[in-house]
Amino acid sequence: MDIRVDTDACVGCGLCVKDCPMHVYELQNNVSVPVRPNNCMGCLSCHEICPAQALEHRGIYAARRHYIDIKVCEMLKKVI
Amino acid sequence: MSAGYIDELHDSFRSDLVYRSEDIPLECSPKPKEMEQTLHGVMKLNGLVIRSLEEIAGRGANAVTYRAGKKFGHEVAKYFQKREDVEGALHELSDLLRGQYSFEVWKPEDKETFIIEENGETFIYLVFHDCIVRQTLRRNGLEQGGPLCQTLFGYVVGAIEEITGRKAKLEIVHTGPNACLKKLVLK
Amino acid sequence: MKIAIEELAGCSGCTIAVLDLHEMILDLVADADIVYSPVIMDAKEPPEGIDIAFVTGAVRNEENHERLEKIRKRAKVLVALGTCACYGGISGLSMLSSNEDLFSCVYREVETAKPGGVIPTDVPPFLYRAFAVGDLAKVDYYVTGCPPKEAFLTKIIPAMVAGDTLELSRKSVCAECDRIMGPVDNWTLKRRHEGIPDREHCLLGQGYLCLGSVTFGRCGAACPKNNIPCHGCNGPSLDILREPCRDIYGMMVRRISDLTDKSQKEVEKELYDVAHTMYAFTIGSLIMEDKESSKIRDLVKERSR
Incomplete structure (x- = not known):
């Protein structure tokens, strides 16, 4: 798994460190570092808890999200 | 309600259509927007049923949903070829479930095999990717890991029992918006 | 190229934000004619054949609704400009009072109302609630901000006029904030007037109700950088907007x-005062209200009685 952290965005709150059951992240010098990316199973609960949306997972399977309204989906695409 | 509105309402349910039972359904590929209304209605209703069940039955809700899932699992796996190996059974199950649920066996990098023995327990990690339960819960703002997840637990356990004859238990390790990690404990 | 700016229920700050392009406005008017804007020019009605119409403000009364429909018909592209147009904004807070109370406040209770003065009968009646522009008309682009900040508009308005697209960050205010979390000990909620926040560390971690993590960026985290907690004027961050189970209030509670x-x-x-501290800018939005975990419905019901 290729996990990247936007170090400018990361506020070093450590919520991803706390949240991940597989200990993928560690806090180093107030920035989250993915130290065990191969332990990531791609649940993305870290994305949900990150206040700065600083995390990026590449090469991941994106689960279906049919529960998002078409109306909301369209609005999301139009926010610039 | 004004008379004009009632007429309009009546008109909206009248047409010149010739309706024959052999031609039904009239449309096989409805528009996504129409499908969405049905889908959201079902999700919404399911969420409300689960919420009400939890309110009335408390922790008993889990038992009900688990039982429902287990019945479903037994029923579906009944027609499967019986086999000994759990991994094979899981493989068949994943083919069967695809569409509603998709999962894979998974292991942390420090483990050699998918069947893990730890603290006197034998288990396999399963990562569930697509999941109609998760979608329903997120649609309704319900916590993941609650009673509705028990249907899936029952389902997997029931199917594994039916195919391999082995007793098993499914535990939730972690939930997320994109996948959930579960532990299939073999007995 | 013809541009129009329509005013609905708002403060006209978003139009002023367009004027805040400063000298760049000369480049803009070289490429495009501003054919209609009640705040900055005298044209009374929007002409036909508008290329880009910016609509600012929420929809609160029948006049707003009519004007929105008219400009939608006459414009090729309609842009919801500012948080009122996108999410109801401050105008949406009017839903915390009944329509009768609003009317009586404006015409009788404010200091400038003459005692015994005549109550006008020919003003446009209120709709039953506030709406964001997107709740009632097809919107082509949403530009949030109260008002959208100059640095942001200088990028997007010329690009829109030129028909270009550009990639901008779509992250939350926290992503633009330069603070770090720091230690979080003995956390208790502080009102804004209590103490002076430490400039290095996260305001939320210090106990101030900073909505940065649930708020869409584009402001350069202007308030937190000036020691003021974010109050969410850019509307919800995109993850909050997207997920039916995520809501400003719920996510703030979870993060804290x-x-x-x-x-x-x-x-x-x-x-305290969840309506004003959490939903000050989104209370008029149907999309935000429709979320299962949203408190908006209850707050409106409770207060508007």
Whole structure:
């Protein structure tokens, strides 16, 4: 798994460190570092808890999200 | 309600259509927007049923949903070829479930095999990717890991029992918006 | 190229934000004619054949609704400009009072109302609630901000006029904030007037109700950088907007709880005036109200009685 952290965005709150059951992240010098990316199973609960949306997972399977309204989906695409 | 509105309402349910039972359904590929209304209605209703069940039955809700899932699992796996190996059974199950649920066996990098023995327990990690339960819960703002997840637990356990004859238990390790990690404990 | 700016229920600050392009406005008017804008020019009605119409403000009364429909018909592209147009904004807070109370406040109770003055009968009646522009008309682009900040508009308005697209960050205010979390000990909620926040560390971690994590960026985290907690004027961050189970209030409670190890119930007890502290800019939006975990419905019901 290729996990990247936007170090400018990361506020070093450590919520991803706390949240991940597989200990993928560690806090180093107030920035989250993915130290065990191969332990990531791609649940993305870290994305949900990150206040700065600083995390990026590449090469991941994106689960279906049919529960998002078409109306909301369209609005999301139009926010610039 | 004004008379004009009632007429309009009546008109909206009248047409010149010739309706024959052999031609039904009239449309096989409805528009996504129409499908969405049905889908959201079902999700919404399911969420409300689960919420009400939890309110009335408390922790008993889990038992009900688990039982429902287990019945479903037994029923579906009944027609499967019986086999000994759990991994094979899981493989068949994943083919069967695809569409509603998709999962894979998974292991942390420090483990050699998918069947893990730890603290006197034998288990396999399963990562569930697509999941109609998760979608329903997120649609309704319900916590993941609650009673509705028990249907899936029952389902997997029931199917594994039916195919391999082995007793098993499914535990939730972690939930997320994109996948959930579960532990299939073999007995 | 013809541009129009329509005013609905708002403060006209978004139009002023367009004027805040400063000398760049000369480049803009070289490429495009501003054919209609009640705040900055005298044209009374929008002409036909508008290329880009910016609509500012929420829809609160029948006149707003009519004007929105008219400009939608006459414009090729309609842009919801500012948080009122996108999410109801401050105008949406009017839903916390009944329509009768609003009317009586404006015409009788404010200091400038003459005692015994005539109550006008020919003003446009209120709709039953506030709406965001997108709730009632097809919108082509949403530009949030109260008002959208100059640095942001200088990028997007010329690009829109030129028909270009550009990639901008779509992250939350926290992503633009230069603070770090720092230690979170003995967390209790502080009102803004209590103490002076430490400039290095996260305002939320210090106990101030900063909505940065649930708020869409594009402001360069202007308030937190000036020691003021974010109050969410850019509207919700995109993850909040997207997920039916995520809501400004719920996510704030969860984050505070995760940061402080206090239970969500304990955190909820410390929060005050949720309508104004959490939903000040989104209360008029149907999309935000429709979320299952949203408190907007209850707040409106409770207060507007």
